Amino acid sequence: MGTVKIKSGDTAIEFTNPTGEPLAIDGVTLDLTGATILFLMKLVDSPYTAYSLTAAADGTPTAGNVVYAVGTGFPTAVGQYRQNWEVTLADSTIATFPSGGYNLVQILDDLN
Numbered sequence: 001m002g003t004v005k006i007k008s009g010d011t012a013i014e015f016t017n018p019t020g021e022p023l024a025i026d027g028v029t030l031d032l033t034g035a036t037i038l039f040l041m042k043l044v045d046s047p048y049t050a051y052s053l054t055a056a057a058d059g060t061p062t063a064g065n066v067v068y069a070v071g072t073g074f075p076t077a078v079g080q081y082r083q084n085w086e087v088t089l090a091d092s093t094i095a096t097f098p099s100g101g102y103n104l105v106q107i108l109d110d111l112n
Contacts, residue, residue: 006108008108008109008110010070010110023095023097031062031064032057033061033062035087035090040085041081077107078108084102
């Protein structure tokens with residue numbers, strides 16, 4: 001788990017596996033071939049403010065790495081967000097990472 005700080009409105013950022021390690025279950029790297037990957041965020045202070053954004057395998061799908069490039073739909077509201085990766089594998093099973101908590105994304109006020 002990790003914390004990423006960005007400024008409101010920044011779009012030149014990509015989120016990847018926060019630990020740098022491939023996504024794995026019981027030590028086995030996930031094969032992301034044919035998987036649907038979501039970058040999920042929810043504002044910590046509001047249970048009603050949630051985002052579900054399309055992500056992708058980063059590079060070779062069998063390497064288990066994910067990436068989300070900030071784009072349309074990414075929040076600009078200042079605050080702290082909990083973040084997970086939700087992976088629906090080709091066999092329709094679902095795994096969420098990290099499994100024991102959340103990554104944190106902090107959006108800071110831009111001076112413009």
